[in-house]
Amino acid sequence: MLYQALTAVFCILSALSTLAAAQTASNASLLDPSLYKNVNVTRGLVYHYYYSPPSQVGRPTLLLLHGFPSTSYDWRHQVAFFQDEGYGLVVPDMLGYGGTAKPVDPEFYKSSLISRDMVDLLDAENVNEAIVIGHDWGAKIVGRLANYFPERFSAFAFLSVGYFAPAVLERSFAELNNITQQVFGYENFGYWGFFSAEGADDIIESHLDSFFNITFPADKILSITDFAPLGALQAWLEANRSTAAGSYVTPEERSLQIDAMRDEGMTAALCWYEILTSTIERDDNQGIPQENLTIKKPVFFGAALEDYVAVAASQIASILQVSENTTTIQQYDSGHWVMLEAKDQVNSDLLSWIENL
Ligand SMILES: *[C@@H]1O[C@H](CO)[C@@H](O)[C@H](O)[C@H]1NC(C)=O
Ligand SMILES: *[C@@H]1O[C@H](CO)[C@@H](O)[C@H](O)[C@H]1NC(C)=O
Ligand SMILES: *[C@@H]1O[C@H](CO)[C@@H](O)[C@H](O)[C@H]1NC(C)=O
Ligand SMILES: *[C@@H]1O[C@H](CO)[C@@H](O)[C@H](O)[C@H]1NC(C)=O
Numbered sequence: 001m002l003y004q005a006l007t008a009v010f011c012i013l014s015a016l017s018t019l020a021a022a023q024t025a026s027n028a029s030l031l032d033p034s035l036y037k038n039v040n041v042t043r044g045l046v047y048h049y050y051y052s053p054p055s056q057v058g059r060p061t062l063l064l065l066h067g068f069p070s071t072s073y074d075w076r077h078q079v080a081f082f083q084d085e086g087y088g089l090v091v092p093d094m095l096g097y098g099g100t101a102k103p104v105d106p107e108f109y110k111s112s113l114i115s116r117d118m119v120d121l122l123d124a125e126n127v128n129e130a131i132v133i134g135h136d137w138g139a140k141i142v143g144r145l146a147n148y149f150p151e152r153f154s155a156f157a158f159l160s161v162g163y164f165a166p167a168v169l170e171r172s173f174a175e176l177n178n179i180t181q182q183v184f185g186y187e188n189f190g191y192w193g194f195f196s197a198e199g200a201d202d203i204i205e206s207h208l209d210s211f212f213n214i215t216f217p218a219d220k221i222l223s224i225t226d227f228a229p230l231g232a233l234q235a236w237l238e239a240n241r242s243t244a245a246g247s248y249v250t251p252e253e254r255s256l257q258i259d260a261m262r263d264e265g266m267t268a269a270l271c272w273y274e275i276l277t278s279t280i281e282r283d284d285n286q287g288i289p290q291e292n293l294t295i296k297k298p299v300f301f302g303a304a305l306e307d308y309v310a311v312a313a314s315q316i317a318s319i320l321q322v323s324e325n326t327t328t329i330q331q332y333d334s335g336h337w338v339m340l341e342a343k344d345q346v347n348s349d350l351l352s353w354i355e356n357l
């Protein structure tokens, strides 16, 4: 029962990358800067996004949504693959990141508003119906798009993080920590508290190498001991601790991403957490009608079996509870960064799912 209550909880962290850095560093595996566009969405915020139209007749357009603390660069392996396969691609830097606007008032980060922004991007490219694929907090937005704009998508794919049910936020952050402590033996969302606290941006920005490696760790158990629990990440950073980054990020990609974080700062990106530990997101979710809470179209979930923040079993449960249509679940021996670490399997599984829709 506690377990069920948790089903959608979770989420995390990181990966960064950014167009600014992309433009100045070597071109290895970056998204082609000449294909980026800017659009001023309905609410007057400028979004920066990669756009490539379908090159084969009948191929749909994919909308790829990254999470914290990344940019569109997170999707480098998927963009290369699906573009070769003839698919259209719309890949934004999400609000607070990369070349997109970076308001520092958390109210701007309500899921209903960000969902509207995503539809504005599709409108700007005359895409009537897309397939949306999200990772981490991008996957939260996939769920909200299914709630608010189901008619604009033919299918919904979630990676690492499943359906973030509004019911999760009916519990306070303190209650969530107590429940996760009982269920998992550690507060797997404890780090939300640090990310929402005054001064977290400065602490991260002053220890970017330490932050990057614990967020993209080679040793995934560190998520349990030194990332997720209450107080752990702040202590790790203040001690400026070191650990090896995972080999799914090359040294070149790592330094590029760290430079990007240094240039952009963390203040805006952390708003994605402030809306969760306050009542902003909970209140915003009240606008979802009961009948829109389930997903009536095909769903894909890519579970990361070594993700100890967005724990696979509870993420799978969240997807099974919400999906009323065909649900495809694939599991990967991977940590949180499944589209980097298990890129080839993820690409081929998504392709066969899409081809069979
Ligand atoms: C850019 O990409 C091309 C083609 O992959 C490669 O030959 C060239 O060395 C790259 N340039 C840099 C600076 O990495
Ligand atoms: C975007 O639109 C708003 C009004 O909707 C306007 O105030 C703002 O200047 C525009 N920004 C840019 C960069 O065009
Ligand atoms: C609920 O879903 C329907 C489509 O099934 C959509 O037209 C409607 O706008 C959604 N309601 C809200 C409040 O988003
Ligand atoms: C969380 O657990 C602690 C210790 O059991 C308890 O004192 C506290 O009241 C609980 N808080 C909430 C919000 O449930």
Ligand SMILES: *[C@@H]1O[C@H](CO)[C@@H](O)[C@H](O)[C@H]1NC(C)=O
Pocket (backbone or CB within 6 Å): 206, 207, 209, 210, 240, 242
């Ligand atoms: C943290 O450690 C790195 C090397 O791992 C070093 O370059 C940096 O100066 C240290 N930062 C602080 C604030 O001590």
Ligand SMILES: *[C@@H]1O[C@H](CO)[C@@H](O)[C@H](O)[C@H]1NC(C)=O
Pocket (backbone or CB within 6 Å): 209, 210, 213, 241, 242, 243, 244, 245, 246
């Ligand atoms: C981060 O990881 C890289 C790659 O394993 C390593 O060379 C570097 O020393 C690490 N830095 C810190 C601060 O942990």
Ligand SMILES: *[C@@H]1O[C@H](CO)[C@@H](O)[C@H](O)[C@H]1NC(C)=O
Pocket (backbone or CB within 6 Å): 154, 296, 297, 298, 324, 325, 326
């Ligand atoms: C499932 O999705 C397919 C394709 O979008 C649609 O034709 C069918 O009506 C859906 N079934 C249910 C039960 O919603």
